[in-house]
Amino acid sequence: MLVRTRSASDPQASEITPRHLFDQRRRLLAAAATGLAWWPAQRALAQRQGGEQKLAARPSSLSTTETPTPYKDVTTYNNFYEFGFDKDDPAKYAHTLKVRPWTVEVEGEVRKPKVFDIEELLKLAPLEERVYRLRCVEGWSMVVPWVGYSLSELIRKVEPTGNAKYIEFVTLADKAQMPGLSSSVLAWPYVEGLRLDEANHPLTLLTLGLYGEALPKQNGAPVRVVVPWKYGFKSGKSIVRIRFVEKQPVSSWTRVLPHEYGFYSNVNPKVDHPRWSQATERRIGDSGFLQRKRETLMFNGYADQVASLYAGMDLRKFF
Numbered sequence: 001m002l003v004r005t006r007s008a009s010d011p012q013a014s015e016i017t018p019r020h021l022f023d024q025r026r027r028l029l030a031a032a033a034t035g036l037a038w039w040p041a042q043r044a045l046a047q048r049q050g051g052e053q054k055l056a057a058r059p060s061s062l063s064t065t066e067t068p069t070p071y072k073d074v075t076t077y078n079n080f081y082e083f084g085f086d087k088d089d090p091a092k093y094a095h096t097l098k099v100r101p102w103t104v105e106v107e108g109e110v111r112k113p114k115v116f117d118i119e120e121l122l123k124l125a126p127l128e129e130r131v132y133r134l135r136c137v138e139g140w141s142m143v144v145p146w147v148g149y150s151l152s153e154l155i156r157k158v159e160p161t162g163n164a165k166y167i168e169f170v171t172l173a174d175k176a177q178m179p180g181l182s183s184s185v186l187a188w189p190y191v192e193g194l195r196l197d198e199a200n201h202p203l204t205l206l207t208l209g210l211y212g213e214a215l216p217k218q219n220g221a222p223v224r225v226v227v228p229w230k231y232g233f234k235s236g237k238s239i240v241r242i243r244f245v246e247k248q249p250v251s252s253w254t255r256v257l258p259h260e261y262g263f264y265s266n267v268n269p270k271v272d273h274p275r276w277s278q279a280t281e282r283r284i285g286d287s288g289f290l291q292r293k294r295e296t297l298m299f300n301g302y303a304d305q306v307a308s309l310y311a312g313m314d315l316r317k318f319f
């Protein structure tokens with residue numbers, strides 16, 4: 001992946017911020033942490049910028065209590081290579097994506113293959129708000145209030161056969177809508193995969209929205225997956241096909257750089273990427289003294305829930 005690092009000579013924001021501003025900011029952050037200060041402001045912002053379909057979602061006990069990253073950052077600092085490589089490219093160019101009509105074809109090793117219309121997916125199960133950490137392999141992270149339901153709800157409906165060991169997720173690949181496809185940096189369509197038990201884990205989210213509204217195009221409208229204990233690239237966007245298969249799928253990143261991006265790609269501070277460390281991360285939206293790097297947590301902080309999926313596996317080998 002294309003990674004830009006800040007030069008060692010750049011001053012940290014904390015070194016150049018006057019003390020009183022620093023303290024004031026700390027009080028604001030403390031207020032925000034209660035969940036009262038940020039929420040109405042973020043909703044107002046979401047309504048102004050999106051004006052999209054509102055999605056009513058019930059809160060979930062699977063949510064983190066960490067303060068969500070501002071809506072503006074979540075929707076302008078993106079990776080969606082189909083629309084360019086720079087972080088602000090998707091917000092600029094994804095408007096050409098047509099999200100209606102939209103169908104998702106579910107096929108392969110299932111007893112009940114089915115083409116789901118997006119409107120049907122919106123009603124398949126009660127929508128929940130899942131506030132999750134998202135940690136990109138590039139070394140930054142966010143906290144996003146996603147809207148969706150466990151992917152297992154969909155999996156149940158199509159009845160996987162005994163041969164279904166893995167699931168493959170395929171993103172739309174249409175040159176007319178996606179200018180990035182003219183670059184050969186990745187194998188298109190963008191493909192990602194999970195083991196069936198990972199896909200069935202309650203944390204794995206079939207995601208239809210964020211901040212209480214339908215997904216903005218730059219975030220993978222109209223439907224994507226979010227797998228919070230894995231690096232961000234495992235969370236494929238704008239999905240048109242879900243295939244149940246017997247053999248481990250080859251994802252797009254593994255296809256182009258197999259020694260750098262493995263199938264599992266679990267967040268693991270102890271296993272570095274061949275070209276850079278994975279021990280720390282920068283939280284988007286942090287400023288002042290908080291801009292200092294945070295320690296990356298095993299399985300992105302979801303170890304209690306997911307470590308058992310990998311019991312007995314050598315996580316250096318199965319990176």
Ligand SMILES: Nc1nc2c(c(=O)[nH]1)N[C@H]1C(S)=C(S)[C@@H](COP(=O)(O)O)O[C@H]1N2
Nearest residue numbers: 078079080081136171190219232233235237
């Ligand atoms: N189809 C597709 N899905 C994708 C990507 C992409 O380039 N194309 N980028 C991935 C990466 S690297 C990350 S970090 C997340 C970013 O999701 P966000 O922009 O909603 O934060 O999307 C993932 N899903």
Ligand SMILES: [Mo]
Nearest residue numbers: 136137232233
């Ligand atoms: Mo990423």
